[in-house]
Structures are given as C-alpha cells and as structure tokens.
Amino acid sequence: MQEALTIGQLSARSGVAQSALRYYERLGLIRAERTSGNQRRYHRTELRRVAFIRIAQQVGISLEEIRSALDSLPASRTPTAEDWAKLSTTWRARLDEKIRLMSRLRDDLDACIGCGCLSLRRCTLYNPEDNLGGEGPGARLVLPG
Amino acid sequence: MQEALTIGQLSARSGVAQSALRYYERLGLIRAERTSGNQRRYHRTELRRVAFIRIAQQVGISLEEIRSALDSLPASRTPTAEDWAKLSTTWRARLDEKIRLMSRLRDDLDACIGCGCLSLRRCTLYNPEDNLGGEGPGARLVLPG
DNA sequence: CCTTGAGTTGAACCTCGCTTCAACTTGCAG
DNA sequence: CTGCAAGTTGAAGCGAGGTTCAACTCAAGG
Numbered sequence: 001m002q003e004a005l006t007i008g009q010l011s012a013r014s015g016v017a018q019s020a021l022r023y024y025e026r027l028g029l030i031r032a033e034r035t036s037g038n039q040r041r042y043h044r045t046e047l048r049r050v051a052f053i054r055i056a057q058q059v060g061i062s063l064e065e066i067r068s069a070l071d072s073l074p075a076s077r078t079p080t081a082e083d084w085a086k087l088s089t090t091w092r093a094r095l096d097e098k099i100r101l102m103s104r105l106r107d108d109l110d111a112c113i114g115c116g117c118l119s120l121r122r123c124t125l126y127n128p129e130d131n132l133g134g135e136g137p138g139a140r141l142v143l144p145g
Numbered sequence: 146m147q148e149a150l151t152i153g154q155l156s157a158r159s160g161v162a163q164s165a166l167r168y169y170e171r172l173g174l175i176r177a178e179r180t181s182g183n184q185r186r187y188h189r190t191e192l193r194r195v196a197f198i199r200i201a202q203q204v205g206i207s208l209e210e211i212r213s214a215l216d217s218l219p220a221s222r223t224p225t226a227e228d229w230a231k232l233s234t235t236w237r238a239r240l241d242e243k244i245r246l247m248s249r250l251r252d253d254l255d256a257c258i259g260c261g262c263l264s265l266r267r268c269t270l271y272n273p274e275d276n277l278g279g280e281g282p283g284a285r286l287v288l289p290g
Numbered sequence: 291c292c293t294t295g296a297g298t299t300g301a302a303c304c305t306c307g308c309t310t311c312a313a314c315t316t317g318c319a320g
Numbered sequence: 321c322t323g324c325a326a327g328t329t330g331a332a333g334c335g336a337g338g339t340t341c342a343a344c345t346c347a348a349g350g
Contacts, residue, residue, distance in 0.1 A: 006326080006327080007326085007327070008325095008326065008327080017308080017309075018326095018327090019308070019309055019310080020307080020308060020309085022328095022329095023307075023308060023309090027307095035316085035317090036316095037315075037316045037317075037327085037328090038315080038316080038327085038328065038329095039315095039316065039317085039326085039327055039328075040327080040328090055250060055254070057307095058250065059247065059250065060205060062306075062307095063306080063307070064306090088254055088255075091254065092251060092254060092255065095247060095250065095251040095254065096251065098247060099244060099247050099248055099251065101203075102204065102240060102243060102244050102247065103244055105200060105203065105204065105240065106237060106240040106241065106244065109200070109233050109236065109237060109240070110233075110237065151296075151297080152296085152297070152298095153296065153297080162338085162339080163297085164338070164339055164340080165337085165338065165339085167298095167299095168337075168338060168339090172337095180346085180347095181346095182297085182298090182345075182346045182347075183297085183298065183299095183345080183346080184296085184297055184298075184345095184346070184347085185297080185298090202337095207336075207337095208336080208337070209336090
C-alpha cells in the first residue's frame with residue numbers, strides 16, 4: 001500500500017474531476033504535498049476529506065461552510081476515527097434538521113392539497129413559523145435562507 | 146378584495162425581491178397583465194405560483210424544472226384546487242425521494258462513524274449503489290447528479 | 291401642475307462551483 | 321535518449337440565479 005496518490009489517482013478514486021480537486025485545494029478544503037518536480041501528492045486521508053465534501057455538498061452545504069467544518073480537524077496529526085466521528089456527529093444534526101424541514105414541507109404540501117390552499121392566509125407553507133408580522137393584512141412567505 | 150397586485154405588493158406578500166419576480170417572468174414561471182401605462186398587475190393566483198416556486202427551490206429543484214412543472218397547469222383558466230393537487234402529488238413523490246436519499250445518507254454516515262471508515266473499501270458512502278466498476282482496485286465515489 | 295414614490299427597461303455585474311485552454315514541465319517505459 | 325501520458329499554472333469562460341444601475345415613465349396626493 002503506497003503512501004501518496006497522484007491527482008489522477010485521487011480523481012479516479014473519488015470520482016471528482018482533477019480540476020475540481022485543484023479548485024478545492026485553492027479554497028483550502030484539501031491539501032497536498034509536492035514532489036521535487038512540483039507535482040501534487042495526496043495523503044490517503046485526503047480521500048476521506050473528498051468523500052466528506054461530496055456528501056456535504058449533496059445535502060446542500062456550501063464549500064465555504066464545508067471548509068470551516070474541515071478546519072476543525074487537527075492539522076498537526078492524521079485525524080483519527082474519533083476526530084471524524086465528532087465532526088460527523090455535528091453534521092448528523094444538520095442532516096436531521098434538513099430532513100425534518102423537508103418532511104414538514106411535504107406534510108404542509110399535503111395539508112394544502114387537502115384544503116385547496118396555497119393562497120390562504122395562515123397557511124403554514126406561506127408562514128412556516130407563524131411570524132406573520134404586522135404590516136398589513138395577508139400572509140407572507142417566510143423561508144429560511 | 147381587489148383583483149390585481151402590483152409588483153411591490155406581490156414582492157411584499159411573497160417575500161421575493163421585485164428583481165427576482167421580473168426574472169421569474171422572463172423565464173416564464175409567472176405571468177402578469179399590464180396596465181395602460183405598462184405596469185405589471187398580478188392576478189392573486191400568482192401568489193400560489195410564487196409560493197410553489199420557493200418551496201420547490203428549497204428542495205433543490207432548478208427553475209427550469211419548476212417552469213416545466215408549472216406549464217402543466219391550465220393556462221386558459223384559473224387553476225383549481227384539483228389542478229394544484231395533481232401537480233403537488235407529483236412533487237410529493239419528489240420530496241419523498243429526496244427525503245429517502247437524505248435519510249440514507251444520514252444512516253450511512255452513522256454507520257461510517259461506527260466503523261471508523263470513510264476511507265474503507267465497500268463503504269456505502271463511497272459507493273451508494275454498489276456500482277464499483279472494474280477499473281482497478283479501491284472504491285469510487287459514485288454520486289447521483 | 292408639481293412632487294414623490296413606485297414601476298419600467300436593458301445591460302452590466304455578481305457569487306458559486308466548476309471546466310477549459312494554452313503553454314508549458316515531469317515522470318516513466320522502451 | 322526519445323516519446324508520450326500525466327501533471328503544472330493562470331486566465332478565461334460558463335450556467336444558474338439573481339442584483340444593481342441609469343435613465344427613464346406612471347400614479348396619486350396636495
């Protein structure tokens with residue numbers, strides 16, 4: 001089991017284009033050593049990082065947010081399973097939240113089908129957190145983000 | 146209850162910027178009549194459309210896809226509750242699928258925490274659909290999209 | 291009529307997440 | 321040593337989803 005991966009190998013293993021890997025490096029999401037001839041050599045643990053990045057992206061998290069999450073991993077030593085577990089636990093919470101939100105969206109949509117609304121005041125879809133505000137009558141769309 | 150909304154009113158009610166509403170119109174997502182003085186006047190049912198658009202966006206669906214979904218609504222008459230219900234039912238399926246995918250992601254993440262992987266071969270996160278392919282050893286990230 | 295706020299347009303600009311390109315240099319097999 | 325695939329860089333381009341701007345016009349109150 002050799003130590004370092006070339007960019008081509010990391011790309012093949014991770015399914016991420018080489019150009020994207022270079023891009024991630026510029027953003028500080030992954031790291032690479034260099035050979036005497038200036039070519040990138042990736043430690044195998046970078047595979048984990050890349051996997052994590054793609055997973056997080058799928059959940060709709062920006063690269064910038066992912067970067068700051070990865071920054072919580074120790075830079076001085078190879079992250080242990082526990083390091084990853086801690087990070088992953090935090091993100092499990094995010095996933096739970098996303099799932100909760102989406103389920104609610106679905107249920108609200110169902111409810112709205114039943115009542116024929118999507119235009120009615122006080123509909124939870126229009127007003128998920130019941131924060132109507134006081135500026136005149138009628139509901140407002142209040143969406144997170 | 147007056148008939149038509151100005152762009153300012155629709156923006157306030159929907160929480161969507163006026164510039165975004167004009168953008169949506171250019172893309173064919175919403176429609177407006179014009180006054181003699183060329184100002185937009187929105188039918189109240191456009192509120193439904195805008196709500197639908199934002200909800201769909203939150204679920205990660207592109208405006209183009211949303212447009213083609215909305216195209217299925219009758220243009221000749223005001224969409225009824227049934228029209229919306231039909232559309233919403235289709236989208237409920239999409240939501241269910243998204244939720245299913247995300248739940249799986251979460252469970253896989255949990256499993257990977259347990260086994261300390263994220264770097265191991267045959268990990269479901271690396272290889273969600275077991276489509277490893279045959280080009281050499283090691284797992285590949287195979288993500289939908 | 292005058293003013294002021296609301297609305298109009300097209301064009302330019304922006305961020306994000308990349309990809310493509312040109313013009314090289316490295317690494318390795320034969 | 322040759323030859324060729326694989327790697328390097330910075331700059332430019334792209335598509336999505338908008339925002340901002342300048343230079344107007346419209347609508348409504350006093």
